[in-house]
Amino acid sequence: MDREAAGRRFRERLEHVAQATESMLDRLLSTNTLPGESARPPRLVEAMRYVALGGGKRLRPFLVIETARLFGCEDEGALRTGAALEMIHCYSLVHDDLPAMDDDDLRRGRPTAHRAFDEATAILAGDALLTYAFDVIADPLTHPDPAVRSELVLKLARASGLGGMVGGQVLDLAAEQKSEQHTEAAVRQLQAMKTGALLLYAVNAGAILGGADEKQSVALSRYGAALGAAFQIADDILDEEGDEAALGKRAGKDAGRNKATLVAALGLDAARKRRDMLAQQAIAALKDGGFGARGAVLAEAAHFTVERQS
Amino acid sequence: MDREAAGRRFRERLEHVAQATESMLDRLLSTNTLPGESARPPRLVEAMRYVALGGGKRLRPFLVIETARLFGCEDEGALRTGAALEMIHCYSLVHDDLPAMDDDDLRRGRPTAHRAFDEATAILAGDALLTYAFDVIADPLTHPDPAVRSELVLKLARASGLGGMVGGQVLDLAAEQKSEQHTEAAVRQLQAMKTGALLLYAVNAGAILGGADEKQSVALSRYGAALGAAFQIADDILDEEGDEAALGKRAGKDAGRNKATLVAALGLDAARKRRDMLAQQAIAALKDGGFGARGAVLAEAAHFTVERQS
Numbered sequence: 216m217d218r219e220a221a222g223r224r225f226r227e228r229l230e231h232v233a234q235a236t237e238s239m240l241d242r243l244l245s246t247n248t249l250p251g252e253s254a255r256p257p258r259l260v261e262a263m264r265y266v267a268l269g270g271g272k273r274l275r276p277f278l279v280i281e282t283a284r285l286f287g288c289e290d291e292g293a294l295r296t297g298a299a300l301e302m303i304h305c306y307s308l309v310h311d312d313l314p315a316m317d318d319d320d321l322r323r324g325r326p327t328a329h330r331a332f333d334e335a336t337a338i339l340a341g342d343a344l345l346t347y348a349f350d351v352i353a354d355p356l357t358h359p360d361p362a363v364r365s366e367l368v369l370k371l372a373r374a375s376g377l378g379g380m381v382g383g384q385v386l387d388l389a390a391e392q393k394s395e396q397h398t399e400a401a402v403r404q405l406q407a408m409k410t411g412a413l414l415l416y417a418v419n420a421g422a423i424l425g426g427a428d429e430k431q432s433v434a435l436s437r438y439g440a441a442l443g444a445a446f447q448i449a450d451d452i453l454d455e456e457g458d459e460a461a462l463g464k465r466a467g468k469d470a471g472r473n474k475a476t477l478v479a480a481l482g483l484d485a486a487r488k489r490r491d492m493l494a495q496q497a498i499a500a501l502k503d504g505g506f507g508a509r510g511a512v513l514a515e516a517a518h519f520t521v522e523r524q525s
Numbered sequence: 526m527d528r529e530a531a532g533r534r535f536r537e538r539l540e541h542v543a544q545a546t547e548s549m550l551d552r553l554l555s556t557n558t559l560p561g562e563s564a565r566p567p568r569l570v571e572a573m574r575y576v577a578l579g580g581g582k583r584l585r586p587f588l589v590i591e592t593a594r595l596f597g598c599e600d601e602g603a604l605r606t607g608a609a610l611e612m613i614h615c616y617s618l619v620h621d622d623l624p625a626m627d628d629d630d631l632r633r634g635r636p637t638a639h640r641a642f643d644e645a646t647a648i649l650a651g652d653a654l655l656t657y658a659f660d661v662i663a664d665p666l667t668h669p670d671p672a673v674r675s676e677l678v679l680k681l682a683r684a685s686g687l688g689g690m691v692g693g694q695v696l697d698l699a700a701e702q703k704s705e706q707h708t709e710a711a712v713r714q715l716q717a718m719k720t721g722a723l724l725l726y727a728v729n730a731g732a733i734l735g736g737a738d739e740k741q742s743v744a745l746s747r748y749g750a751a752l753g754a755a756f757q758i759a760d761d762i763l764d765e766e767g768d769e770a771a772l773g774k775r776a777g778k779d780a781g782r783n784k785a786t787l788v789a790a791l792g793l794d795a796a797r798k799r800r801d802m803l804a805q806q807a808i809a810a811l812k813d814g815g816f817g818a819r820g821a822v823l824a825e826a827a828h829f830t831v832e833r834q835s
Contacts, residue, residue: 249687249688250686256695256696259687259692260687310648310649313648338620338623338648341652342652342691343687345652346687347682347687349681350683350686353676353678353679355675360671361670361674364671365663365674369659369663372656375656376657377559377569377573378565381569381653381656382566389568408564
């Protein structure tokens with residue numbers, strides 16, 4: 216496949232997965248499916264739906280699903296896992312946006328959860344989404360083999376907990392308090408945890424669901440780690456360059472806050488070079504994994520990360 | 526065993542499990558054991574330890590461990606499960622204490638997490654404890670059979686999520702806003718979710734770990750549900766009667782806030798009667814389960830619930 220055709224195919228798949236994820240989240244968060252029956256507080260469900268539905272590229276579910284598809288695995292389990300992962304991602308945004316943390320009023324152009332509802336509801340909707348993600352993954356509907364479900368749960372907890380996403384958020388908040396410039400090593404560590412861990416998990420989860428062998432798993436982990444790092448640098452570059460309308464949030468605000476970004480640590484040019492190199496590393500890892508033409512969509516995801524404008 | 530000997534044995538076991546739980550939590554939250562290696566932010570770990578260590582009767586771990594012991598299961602898996610459950614309980618206290626919710630400065634006589642640290646750290650330490658609980662349970666160290674681990678994860682998510690504990694907290698906050706008196710049915714529903722679900726889970730988890738058959742599981746669920754309801758009523762009665770020093774928090778504050786309690790809905794005398802009846806139901810369920818003398822410690826837990834002074 217040439218780049219143009221591969222790019223087209225990638226955009227089709229990204230769009231398809233975004234729609235499928237939206238439907239799955241809608242279904243998982245509907246009153247027919249949610250646990251608790253009549254006891255579910257409607258306002259809590261409303262807040263969970265507000266937070267999880269109607270937005271985003273759904274890159275994490277995309278990576279779960281496309282990685283599983285490398286192995287011919289196209290069942291609903293990958294979509295459920297992707298939706299659960301998206302719940303974790305969405306809960307983290309809700310908690311990060313709280314007044315005690317980033318104190319943001321807008322997210323994707325809409326009022327943040329604590330503005331649309333209230334702070335208590337936002338905190339609890341976050342807690343409920345985090346908890347429900349494990350419910351969805353541990354459910355036999357996700358995979359008939361409990362060993363697969365257990366591994367998916369364990370790795371999700373590792374990726375999203377104190378050694379992963381939550382730990383990264385703590386480091387990020389601490390970094391803002393510092394007056395000196397952040398070292399490249401510190402920024403890389405922080406970003407590998409705060410955003411990298413969930414993107415890597417997405418790829419690892421697809422490998423687990425697809426039954427990857429050792430060599431394939433290692434190659435896919437390298438792909439996921441490089442892609443995750445490239446994605447975050449690209450985000451920081453966009454934030455530096457971007458305008459408010461395109462991003463739906465105040466652009467340039469990261470610089471004002473002494474945010475730990477590679478743009479700040481290395482400068483814009485060096486950050487762009489590093490982003491591009493990481494994307495190439497991701498593509499090379501797919502080649503090493505021996506996925507051949509089947510890897511084209513994931514390779515395009517790496518190009519997309521570099522080239523995207525929002 | 527007569528009541529006196531059974532009571533002694535119960536207190537010994539409660540003390541023993543409290544110490545074993547403290548050691549297990551200390552171990553699980555130590556730098557040798559926690560995931561994330563060098564990347565764990567020390568302040569986050571410190572907050573997680575502050576919140577999880579050094580307190581409480583550890584009633585939930587006690588119920589996991591003693592229920593598993595009914596079946597001769599005395600391995601470390603029950604202790605790990607109990608510790609994970611305690612992490613969920615502790616995270617919920619941290620989030621409930623936040624200014625946006627109950628706005629409490631003291632918990633067990635110590636500053637609450639957001640007072641001892643700060644609000645952001647308290648929210649994130651709660652998130653990290655919630656996440657780590659699933660890590661601990663999904664770890665093969667908890668049980669060699671992934672089907673058991675998956676079931677423990679799924680039921681924990683159900684008990685602690687929107688149809689359980691988190692949902693109960695939402696209902697509780699909403700109840701405070703109402704001016705009219707709460708109906709008995711509404712209070713029972715709310716309490717079955719907010720505190721009952723985790724206590725019931727403790728018993729169910731012990732039954733899963735012990736390999737209970739259908740009849741035993743049903744009997745134990747009845748025991749757990751009745752005990753959980755009795756426990757909460759006892760708590761509300763203590764709050765009504767208690768003095769500040771004994772409880773380590775402001776007594777009588779629930780009444781001032783139009784809290785949804787059975788004491789408020791039924792009056793103190795009727796609440797006491799209901800508490801005692803539920804304890805008897807719990808004990809009867811153990812008899813129906815056919816546990817005979819082995820059930821004596823759990824039966825004493827029901828008596829303890831009725832008779833405890835703090």
